[in-house]
Amino acid sequence: MTHQLSRRELLRSAAIQLGALTLIGRTPGTASLQDPVVAARCLPVRAKRVIFLFMHGGPSQVDTFDWKPLLERDNGKPLPFAKPRVQFAQTGNLLKSPWKFAQHGESGAWVSELFPHIARRVDDLCFIKSLHGTNSAHGGALLSLHTGTDTFVRPSMGSWILHGLGTENRDLPGFITISPTLGHGGVQNWSSAFLPGSTQGSPVGRSGLPAKEARLRHLTDPSRLPEAQAEDLRLLRDLNSASRTSASHSPMLDAQLDAFELAYRMQSEAPSAFDVSKESVETQKLYGIDQPTTEDFGRQCLLARRLSERGVRFVQCSHSYKWDQHENLKAGHAKNAAEVDLPIAGLLTDLKSRDLLKDTLVLWAGEFGRTPTAQGKDGRDHNPHGFTIWMAGGGVKPGFSYGATDDYGFYATQDKVHIHDLHATILALLGLDHEKLTHRYAGRDFRLTDVSGRIIKETFA
């Protein structure tokens, strides 16, 4: 075992601290001020990690957080201004929200009755009500939100963040996406593209499978006891050293052995990290794991907290492709909201009580919003032109709202925030300058924000 300890010491080398056990892209000792990753870490660090609650399908802003009294007044009338040049589908006249809105908390934020639990936490939230993108189809909009572009294949936001900050836990992957969808861009939404492969998101489970069954792949081998595995690893080390000539030295072979040892440690660390049954009954209740409606997303949220707590930089939870109510808006949005409302409120409460909220950025967003005009009698179409997201914790201004849409909630009009701006803001909260976090590929320096991005400093605490 002494040999193992000395190897552990070795593992604390600079390369591992940076979290990239890769030979290409990040070799030990190459980090310098010229390294864009180092140069990019130049802003005050407000958040150390991110939990992204992704509402796949496109929740309606005008039925959740963006209260529009004129929409209620003018229900059934035509939209008094032009609809977008490119629309996903044709929509009719204005459709008022089926839900009542009320003001909550000291901040007086408007929340519809869809989110009674989140409503009690509004004083922790920082809304952006003027987000806008361009793509009105799910695939393009998901890719925009996750990678900054719907035109090219680019690294995902989580990969950029992990690339920029490295990992805090050597025994777990630094970017984990829980129950992601394989559709609408699939793996590209957590892909490292041309960044080092170690920054790729590790999917656990997938959409369509219960979150209860979400696991890292190949984590265990039931046919061998841990002691046997330790023996096997020792033999592997022995055979490898026996195969080398006395003078030979290869960083690649060393890295390979390190990877085996990290994998071995992951086998003991990860199962407990993923085991939410270790939590108290009260905590499980807080997330709604005891109720069938909230069980699945509650598990995702609780898992997100456990992973964040252990230093995973970027955790994404996906409420998969449920919010796409072209019809059955009333029933569909009510069901969806009921599935996530309690778990999300529970997550915020839990993070706060563990003093994690102060440096964990929670992001709630769909790929777009929905039209205030009706599709059919009880539906709304996709709307990337103005929608609402919120952030919490991680150095954002609590109980605050930024930007606005027009009187009916169709277009972002005041203090517009493009998806590039949101990305720039998220990176800035993590202490990363989005203009400096670059990566050279095919002869060009690429950024998450391409050539755009305005940091919305107004949202900073």
Added chain:
Amino acid sequence: MHQRETTSLELVAVLILLWTGSFVSIAQQPAASDTFEKEVRPLFATHCVSCHGGESPDAGLDFTFARGGMPTSDAGVAVVDRKEPNKSRILKAISYADPDLRMPPDGRLPDAAIAAFTAWVGSGAYTPPPTAMPPPKATSRPEGVGDHWAFQPRSKPALSSTWIDDAIDIKLRERGLTRNPEADRRTWIRRVTFDLTGLPPTVQEISALLDDTSPDAPALVVDRLLASPAYGERFGRKWLDVARYADSNGLDENLAIANAWRYRDWVVRAINSDLPYDRFLTLQIAGDLAGGEGESDRDRRDRLIATGFLAIGPKMLAEQDKEKLRMDTVDEQVDVASKAFLGLTVACARCHDHKFDPISTEDYYAMAGVFRSTKSFANLAFVSRWNSHDLSNKEEIDARATWDREHTIKEAALRSAHAATLRSLLLPSSRLKANIAVGAARRSELAAHDVRRPPPAEQAPGVAEGEVGNVAVHLRGSHLSLGASRIARGPLALWDDSLSRPEIPPSSSGRLALAQWMTDPRHPLVARVAANRAWAAFFGTGLVRTPSNFGLRGETPTHPELLDALADHLVAHKWSMKSLHRSIVLSATYRQATATVIDERDPDHRWLAGFPRRRLDAEQLRDAYLSYSGELDSTRGGSLLDVGEGDYVTNDQSQDKGRYDLPRRTLYLPVIRNAAYDYLTTFDFGDPSLPMDGRPTTIVPAQALWLLNSPFVQARSSALTAWATKSADTTAARICALYERVTGRLPNPDEFRRAEAYLQDAPLDRFVRVLLASDAAIFLK
């Protein structure tokens, strides 16, 4: 972008831009500006703008005058004193009278220059009007081929019989290094067999080489490997990386390109038959236009299939702005074709002139016009569909038409027999019976005919000639704001002095002309790019480490003369890749022993003072494990994706319809964009939506977990254990047999001792698992 260095080249570029600008101004302001443009602006350009110009001019003083008017410093100090011109700050600075204010700082200007400035200030200090364009930015972009190595014609090195080794040795000697001695034959045959076929050598193949002591034994091995069908599978997969091959669209609507495998199989066939590289290129760009007299049916089909190269890219099929969809598709085609064949990132010039390479937006839209004139879509429906070729030949078309015609006739006959039967219900029963009999006969004739129905037409994704026309520059890349005039479609203008610019008939997209331009033996890039990819296949990295970027931001070659010699060899040997590969693997450079020490003079083995060790890539590793366990199914070609063309392969429920559990070569497993087989992505397969610029080798724990715990390795390990148990009786013999099968060599005494000690307490299966994960098994040295 952030680390731009100011070079003399840059300064020259600034001057050129300034001069260009000045002519515009002269035309607008003939009288007042004349003196300024002729005498004053050149002085500013030469002496001042390297600091007082560009994106952030010193002190905020921009002496390019692009914004119009006289600039004022950040501190608010005026450059020119309008009331008392002689006291102007600029004149004070250039006079060198004030020790704290001397400009330019590196030396006082000549008297004539000072006189010109003084006269200019004295006469009212005319400044030009603002230019309509944004201020010219300092950039390193040259105007033409400049002196960039890759844009020059190839040198013509004289070739000796050891030309590869000579070129390597010269550079080694310059660094005080020497090449390693030859590797032992076991090491070399394992290396060359994996490199040429992607598979390990069998124990018999190893023994045969060891027994054959003749000097040409290695050459015979190489010839055997080059003739093996596995060669095309190995190099086919390498090309498929470049061609961003996949069996599904990916992006927004992940539909199966269920016939893409025909393109994959064509690539394998083409490489196995050593199709000349110029033809290989031409067919992929313009196969539909490259037919010849008296070609075989197979050749005709292959030409059409080859255009799949342009058709299988990811497309945003549900993009509702269909013109954007078309231009994004064109862009993807420009990107893949220029990276794959030219080693240039032409697509950078979609929104603006290329920042680093001499490629203008006009160049981009010339090439874009070629692909915009190409039919890439079968339709532009809500979810649009890519174009496919019907591969049928005339006989097949005729057979189907004949069958259809006869089917119609026979159906009609059956219908009239039925009608007759109905009518005869009121007639005597004999008539009725007779008519019923006729009806039965007609029915069986029809049934017999239906059985003979010819198979449906075979389809392959591919492009054809479309609506032909030129396109205008899309300002900032947007199809909603077009430039004034259309750009004549065709290849890049960069080598118009040295390469003949092909004629493009008005009715043609110009793809064939583009291919002809690329395959001109004098083309500075195409053969170099191909030769560099060939080299990289054997040494892990190319002589140019950016195989898809030979532009100014690409890396320069370590051995430029060798690269030119390899390219020349390729062209001189009728573009035969096999011939080039043969020369490389028989060189002493390739046959040398592995580098075992890190030499500071050659830390990453770029100078090749030793063969660079590599880990087996994803395909080699999986195929090798299946070979060791004796389970590899060497069936060639075909599809393992059991879905119809255009069916969703992933959907909201995230079903994945690919099958990965068959013991076929990894090349034949489905490649589903957005949901690539996790084994492949774990082992650096990369994203099949992008042309892959060589694969990186990452070493991450997920790979170790796969090697330690995956059911795949467990199953191979069990089969290999069973084989060892059957083929040898003693533990010692089993260890040796397993070592030879898995590593191509016998265990050394130390390895043997440790294995034997371990097996005293543990079952053989566990030893096999460890052996399969050991360095000796997963690395190529």
